[in-house]
Amino acid sequence: xxxxxxxxxxxxxxxxxxxxxxxxxxxxxxxxxxxxxxxxxxxxxxxxxxxxxxxxxxxxxxxxxxxxxxxxxxxxxxxxxxxxxxxxxxxxxxxxxxxxxxxxxxxxxxxxxxxxxxxxxxxxxxxxxxxxxxxxxxxxxxxxxxxxxxxxxxxxxxxxxxxxxxxxxxxxxxxxxxxxxxxxxxxxxxxxxxxxxxxxxxxxxxxxxxxxxxxxxxxxxxxxxxxxxxxxxxxxxxxxxxxxxxxxxxxxxxxxxxxxxxxxxxxxxxxxxxxxxxxxxxxxxxxxxxxxxxxxxxxxxxxxxxxxxxxxxxxxxxxxxxxxxxxxxxxxxxxxxxxxxxxxxxxxxxxxxxxxxxxx
Numbered sequence: 001x002x003x004x005x006x007x008x009x010x011x012x013x014x015x016x017x018x019x020x021x022x023x024x025x026x027x028x029x030x031x032x033x034x035x036x037x038x039x040x041x042x043x044x045x046x047x048x049x050x051x052x053x054x055x056x057x058x059x060x061x062x063x064x065x066x067x068x069x070x071x072x073x074x075x076x077x078x079x080x081x082x083x084x085x086x087x088x089x090x091x092x093x094x095x096x097x098x099x100x101x102x103x104x105x106x107x108x109x110x111x112x113x114x115x116x117x118x119x120x121x122x123x124x125x126x127x128x129x130x131x132x133x134x135x136x137x138x139x140x141x142x143x144x145x146x147x148x149x150x151x152x153x154x155x156x157x158x159x160x161x162x163x164x165x166x167x168x169x170x171x172x173x174x175x176x177x178x179x180x181x182x183x184x185x186x187x188x189x190x191x192x193x194x195x196x197x198x199x200x201x202x203x204x205x206x207x208x209x210x211x212x213x214x215x216x217x218x219x220x221x222x223x224x225x226x227x228x229x230x231x232x233x234x235x236x237x238x239x240x241x242x243x244x245x246x247x248x249x250x251x252x253x254x255x256x257x258x259x260x261x262x263x264x265x266x267x268x269x270x271x272x273x274x275x276x277x278x279x280x281x282x283x284x285x286x287x288x289x290x291x292x293x294x295x296x297x298x299x300x301x302x303x304x305x306x307x308x309x310x311x312x313x314x315x316x317x318x319x320x321x322x323x324x325x326x327x328x329x330x331x332x333x334x335x336x337x338x339x340x341x342x343x344x345x346x347x348x349x350x351x352x353x354x355x356x357x358x359x360x
Contacts, residue, residue, distance in 0.1 A: 089272055089326045090291050097298030100245050108246040110146035119149050119159065123247060127209040128161055128200055134239040135196055135228055136189050144183070151182050152193075161197065161206045169194040188230070195229040203227075212240075212249050219256040234260050241297045254295035259288040264307025265300065271311060271329035 109117050110133070119129050129149035137145040153159035155175050156167075167175075173190035176182045183189045204210040211224045218240060225236035237258045243249040244257065259265060261281035269275050275287050288296040310317045316329070324330040 085326045085328075086273055089274075089323065092323070092326070093299045093302050094292055096302045097245075097295070097300075100301065101248070101298075105248060108242070111143045113147065113150065116147050116150040119153065120146060121247075123209060123249075126159060127207070127211075128164075128197070129159060130242075131200065131208045131211065131225075131228075131239070132193055132196055134225070134235060134242070135192050135231055136183060137235065137238070140184050148182060161200065161208075164197050165201055165206075167194065167197070192228075192230040199228060212243055212251070215250045215252055217252040217256075218254050221251060222256050233258065234262075237297060241300055245301065254297070255293065257295060257297040258285050259297050259300045259303070261285050262304070264311075265303045267313065268303045268307040268311050271316075271327060272323065273328040 107117060107121050110120050111117055119126055120133060123130060126149070132152075133146045133148050136148050149159060152164075152175055155178075156163070158164075169190050172194045173186055176186040176190055176193075200206060200208045212221050221240045221243070222233075222236045225231050225239050226233070237256075238260050240251075240257045241260070244251060244254060261269075261284040266275075266279070266281065266284055269284050269287065270277055270279065274291070275283055279287075285296070288299055292298055306321060306323065310321045318324050318327070318330040321327065321330065
């Protein structure tokens with residue numbers, strides 16, 4: 001094993017060699033030496049060794065990125081993709097989202113069942129129906145979750161907030177279980193619904209519409225949904241997104257309404273070239289924030305629609321996709337693998353501007 005000073009000198013000389021590119025075996029070996037011996041060089045008391053390693057490391061970093069900015073290229077997804085195309089893609093997706101925001105008012109179809117959708121759209125008389133349905137939209141298909149308010153009304157005989165408040169958690173559980181299970185997690189959802197009704201009564205005087213009343217900032221709306229038992233960021237931002245997109249509820253801003261990074265959105269963001277393969281949901285969320293800071297969630301529905309209907313994990317239908325001319329995957333035919341197993345979709349199948357989904 002080389003001592004730190006010899007290792008630093010070897011790496012420094014190699015880094016200065018004009019035929020030491022980052023691509024190819026020589027470049028890979030060079031980077032390996034930097035990683036392997038960097039710790040020992042920096043740990044030594046030899047000031048000369050530390051300085052040589054820093055110089056070599058900076059030289060390697062400069063050489064690894066210098067070729068790409070000059071050509072205006074991106075290496076996301078393992079594909080060489082024009083930054084100009086990514087910009088054009090971003091503009092196109094934003095335009096689609098803006099079109100949904102400015103679309104005329106109409107009934108938002110969550111389930112395909114007229115009575116269920118009518119109850120969910122009654123934000124004036126039964127705003128808690130929307131809130132409760134959003135809170136249980138997990139681990140089941142979305143249309144099943146959004147049917148919940150109608151099922152409760154049919155089983156209990158009423159969906160008025162005053163008639164729901166006296167119900168105990170055990171009574172909620174009975175409503176969700178009989179005559180047939182309304183959710184795959186009835187115990188958990190009984191607790192969620194029981195606590196949600198009491199929170200609406202205590203915090204909002206029984207009027208759930210106060211959550212989004214008086215044109216609040218988006219952060220406040222998302223935070224209020226997060227305060228409900230069992231609600232996480234995906235549910236909170238999904239609910240805020242539907243309020244804005246589908247019901248055209250005015251908010252002071254849309255900055256804190258994030259994208260819902262489920263398997264469909266992750267796959268499309270990867271294949272388009274916005275994120276690298278295997279990126280975490282957090283990376284996808286921050287990529288959307290970077291692309292459109294004023295409303296990161298504006299991409300949500302468009303990307304999900306493409307992922308669920310066309311951009312499938314296997315045999316994607318690229319010729320039918322309107323993004324194909326700008327898509328790195330469609331243009332190269334290179335399969336960008338993603339470690340996402342197909343799971344039962346929890347997304348609402350109704351293709352409406354307000355319709356969103358909640359992953360498991």
